Amino acid sequence: MSKALPQLKIVNRLHVLRAEQRITQEQLAKGVGVTRATIVAIEGGNYNPSLELAFRIARYFKRDIHTIFSVEEEIE
């Protein structure tokens, strides 16, 4: 059996960016075509968006994807 790889914890700065640009969760959800519950889950770290959604969020904020999403630490 192969050795299990450590889990990657993906963190995001959605909450900070929203606050900077004074955008509500509802507005962001509409802008990227998901429900508000999904934005809440992403911000809370309970859901990692698909690559497509991550790019849509980056495009919405006009930023590079790695300035919004990054790997913070590895969980053993």
Added chain:
Amino acid sequence: MKKFDPMLLKVFLRGLPVIAILAVFAYCYSEGMVNHNSGYSRFLNGFAGLGFALWMVLSVYLSIRLMVSGSFRNYVIGKITFIRERDEREAILTGMAAKTAFLTSIAFLILLFCLSCFHVSIYRVPPEKAVDGKTGFVTLGLGFDLLKYDKQDRPEDAIQKQDIFSYRGLPVSGTTIILMLIVWQIISYNYSMRRLMR
């Protein structure tokens, strides 16, 4: 056909109470509680029969559509469970809930299989039939029949025994088990979906 399927499903679901009322009327008619000579009651009885026949045809058609059409399945699941997939996260949650419903159903089926196979009997025999001075017995058995027979070719018990407890498979009909499985699937899917969406 795709256009008509949602409409036919609505007719099927909204027709359920009507069918129930017509069935009650048909029962009363067959039992002689309603005057057979009245033209109105005869017409209503004929209408009940026709309505029931159409509803049966519709139920068979919708069942087959459910098996073969993916888009119709999605539509029906949304209607039955009151849950829709609005984005990618909910699509993932739907998959997880479906997995839970599938696995719990398998577990439920295994339990039903075990309960339908096991035979347990606790009984007493008269003192003259005692074995090694013992009159109380516990017998355990495993019964599996590939085909269903009206009368099973098992020898009649030669010993006069007094049953204290006897269990020979599930005492419910096949229809009840199917209904239980349908309800189980819907409840387990709905419950796990709502828990995941919290």
